[in-house]
Amino acid sequence: MKSVYVGIAMIASLVAGAGSSLAAEPTFLNSGKVSPTTLPFSELVEAGDTLYLSGQIGNVPGSLKLAEGGISAETTQVMDNIKTSLEAHGYAMTNLVKCTVMLADISEWGAFNDVYKGYFEAGRFPARAAFGASGLALGARVEVDCIGVK
Template sequence: MGGAFSVSAETAVEKLNSGTVLPTNLPFSELVVAGDTLYLSGQIGNLPGTLTLAEGGTAGESKQVMENIKTSLEAHGYGMENLVKCTVMLADISEWGDFNTVYAEYFEPGEFPARAAFGANGLAVGAAVEVDCIGVK
């Protein structure tokens, strides 16, 4: 069973790439806006414009991941307050606490998005952490 994905005329879809975090030649959009919903592609702890990971293991990459998310959102006129759900993938789930310490710094106390976290094997370019998010305008 096949077919093309169809979007009604009332639902505009924008596929955006700012080039501020990831190279624009990768086979995915940085941010897709469908109606009032924002879909942010998985972000890793790469140094902006490269696929080189930030130093410092999980803590260093976690800081860079969150900076990359913030930068991607801001490049398109949104902010961390627009996020409603994040999914966190950790190469070593035992480092969940280290990630949480960094993650909490990016939101107002008590104003966290819904979230899931799990251990994953084989994240992009050997990353220790990857985070994707959904938001609203």
């Protein structure tokens, strides 16, 4: 009977601990290493054990100028920007679990994939959705937002 009480106490402790991390205030982070910190969004938000990265476009770090060279160059810059944002706050691409891709021209999906897959270990790709969109910020060809875990 004593082991039942110990087991119940352990479960209660785990539930209480989980509740406290969920109730923690989110942390809003901006490194300034990718986008100007004057923009009206956070680069990354930590909420409990979840990381929410704002959508990244292929802007040259510290500016609102897009990388030149079409979809491949913009995708490389987008992925570099995501990596920079994560690393600025102590995380890595391996923390990502879900990405959403918005393409100004869905026919460029293959060219996007050619670059994207080089940023992850084979077999460890985040879950992903992709869709065609019009009117991306600054006339970008691609935008990617991601969710990660600590």
